[in-house]
Amino acid sequence: GMTWVEPTYRGRGLSRLIYKARIAWARDAGLRRILVGHRTGNEPSRRAMLAHGFRPVGSRPHHWPDGAVADHVDYELNL
Numbered sequence: 001g002m003t004w005v006e007p008t009y010r011g012r013g014l015s016r017l018i019y020k021a022r023i024a025w026a027r028d029a030g031l032r033r034i035l036v037g038h039r040t041g042n043e044p045s046r047r048a049m050l051a052h053g054f055r056p057v058g059s060r061p062h063h064w065p066d067g068a069v070a071d072h073v074d075y076e077l078n079l
Helices: 014-028 043-051
Strands: 033-039 055-063 069-078
Touching: 014 033, 014 043, 033 043, 043 069
Parallel strands: none
Antiparallel strands: 033 069, 055 069
16 A cells, blocks of 8 residues: 655654554564555655665656656565
8 A cells, every 4th residue: 555644744753653563564464575665756755665674676667646657666675
Protein backbone atom coordinates (compact mmCIF):
# COMPACT_ATOMS: atom_id res chain seq x y z
CA GLY A 1 0.00 0.00 0.00
CA MET A 2 0.93 3.60 -0.22
CA THR A 3 1.42 6.10 2.54
CA TRP A 4 0.84 9.82 2.40
CA VAL A 5 1.40 12.20 5.29
CA GLU A 6 -0.17 15.60 4.73
CA PRO A 7 2.50 18.32 4.77
CA THR A 8 0.80 19.93 7.78
CA TYR A 9 1.49 16.77 9.83
CA ARG A 10 5.04 16.12 8.68
CA GLY A 11 7.87 16.46 11.16
CA ARG A 12 5.82 14.97 14.00
CA GLY A 13 7.24 11.44 13.87
CA LEU A 14 4.29 9.88 12.04
CA SER A 15 6.37 8.19 9.35
CA ARG A 16 8.60 6.76 12.08
CA LEU A 17 5.56 5.16 13.71
CA ILE A 18 4.27 3.86 10.37
CA TYR A 19 7.62 2.35 9.34
CA LYS A 20 8.19 0.86 12.79
CA ALA A 21 4.78 -0.86 12.69
CA ARG A 22 5.21 -2.12 9.14
CA ILE A 23 8.70 -3.49 9.77
CA ALA A 24 7.54 -5.22 12.96
CA TRP A 25 4.58 -6.73 11.09
CA ALA A 26 6.90 -8.04 8.34
CA ARG A 27 9.25 -9.62 10.88
CA ASP A 28 6.36 -11.19 12.79
CA ALA A 29 5.02 -12.57 9.49
CA GLY A 30 8.36 -14.24 8.82
CA LEU A 31 9.28 -12.08 5.84
CA ARG A 32 12.97 -11.80 5.03
CA ARG A 33 12.98 -8.58 3.05
CA ILE A 34 10.82 -5.57 2.28
CA LEU A 35 10.77 -3.74 -1.04
CA VAL A 36 9.50 -0.16 -1.22
CA GLY A 37 9.84 2.76 -3.58
CA HIS A 38 8.87 6.26 -4.56
CA ARG A 39 8.81 8.67 -7.46
CA THR A 40 12.09 10.37 -8.29
CA GLY A 41 12.24 13.69 -6.47
CA ASN A 42 10.11 12.64 -3.49
CA GLU A 43 12.63 13.82 -0.92
CA PRO A 44 10.51 13.23 2.24
CA SER A 45 9.95 9.61 1.20
CA ARG A 46 13.63 9.12 0.34
CA ARG A 47 14.73 10.45 3.73
CA ALA A 48 12.21 8.28 5.59
CA MET A 49 13.28 5.12 3.78
CA LEU A 50 16.97 5.74 4.37
CA ALA A 51 16.34 6.59 8.04
CA HIS A 52 14.71 3.17 8.51
CA GLY A 53 17.55 1.17 7.02
CA PHE A 54 16.32 0.78 3.44
CA ARG A 55 19.01 0.91 0.75
CA PRO A 56 18.47 1.96 -2.88
CA VAL A 57 18.63 -0.97 -5.30
CA GLY A 58 17.69 0.63 -8.61
CA SER A 59 15.17 2.64 -10.55
CA ARG A 60 12.91 2.19 -13.54
CA PRO A 61 10.64 4.35 -15.69
CA HIS A 62 7.06 4.48 -14.43
CA HIS A 63 3.74 5.94 -15.59
CA TRP A 64 2.18 7.56 -12.51
CA PRO A 65 -1.59 7.90 -11.95
CA ASP A 66 -1.40 11.67 -12.47
CA GLY A 67 -0.09 11.10 -16.01
CA ALA A 68 3.53 11.89 -15.23
CA VAL A 69 6.32 9.65 -16.44
CA ALA A 70 9.19 9.60 -13.95
CA ASP A 71 11.48 7.01 -12.46
CA HIS A 72 10.29 4.79 -9.63
CA VAL A 73 13.21 4.43 -7.21
CA ASP A 74 13.35 1.03 -5.49
CA TYR A 75 14.67 0.33 -1.97
CA GLU A 76 15.20 -2.87 -0.04
CA LEU A 77 15.46 -3.78 3.63
CA ASN A 78 16.75 -7.23 4.57
CA LEU A 79 15.24 -8.38 7.84
